[in-house]
Amino acid sequence: MAQARDHGGGVRSIEVPIPDNPLGHTLVYVVDTDRGPVLIDTGWDDPRSWTTLTDGLTACGTSVSEIHGIVITHHHPDHHGLSGAVREASGAWIAMHAADISVVRRTRSTRPETWLGYMAAKLTAAGAPEEHVAPLRTSGPRRLPGFSPALPDREIVPGELLDLPGRRLRAIWTPGHTPGHVCLHLEEAHPSQLPGHGRLFSGDHLLPEISPHIGLYEDPDDVTTADPLGDFLDSLERVARLGPAEVLPAHQYAFTDAPSRVRELLDHHEHRLTGLQSLLTTPLTPWQLAERMEWNRPWPDIPYSSRNIAVAEAEAHLRRLVKEGRAESVPGSDPVTYVAV
Ligand SMILES: [Zn+2]
Ligand SMILES: [Zn+2]
16 A cells, blocks of 8 residues: 655655565655656665555656656665666656765676675675685675666766755765765755754665664775765764754654754764774774674674674774774784774
């Protein structure tokens, strides 16, 4: 049963399901413009998700063929998955930040075997045991999700208004969760006159109850320079300064008081960094640090793919500690270990 929720002022949302995922759904926003509806994100590429999206558009009094444009917060398949299908059905343009377009381009040109080899090398360098890495080298061809994402037609330029006739929607670059993540600030007054400055489509950057995954930017050309957690913390402060009256996130539900949610997340990460620094009294590899970090369940119970995500998160925190001068790598260690300063 398709549902569309009316947020007022020509903005509605559709809960597009993400199959077999605890997140449950992506909130796809439908923004009316003088040239027809524009979507913010599109949802996971799955037949049931597609049906929900198209039925939802019907419930909004429009149809997928009427879509004028697609604005993507970031390249992840629960946001960008259905973009190609919507473009095919409507002729809509697709817009994305250049840094995430690069990821899309790389994903499209990389064969899954090459990608698995890159993952294997990275996990080995992070200190993963051979029994964890071996399956990546030996398993045959398989279908990886999101391996041929749609190539966007337009770049989202940070700080600029998007070309949405009759609306004021400004791109706010919020790297961290991905290198090209953007939030979209609808600068018009809140339809119910809530205090604050307009409304913010926050993608995965700012969610009411979840702290988004901050790992590494999956870029084979990036050695150790990127600091995604540092980027994320800066991006949080950027959206707090906007002071939106309401936040319209891509998962869960709409909420108010962005600055206090930002404060919670900043405190959470500072608490985590301090805890990790205290674990580094003896030198640890990123893998060993991940084993000792607190997760939502004991390490032995964490499934294979989630361990890869966990070790990337451990590495992102290590890079931040190094940048802040609170930890350093041990010269000559292989795989590299880190110790508190
Ligand atoms: Zn995401
Ligand atoms: Zn997401």
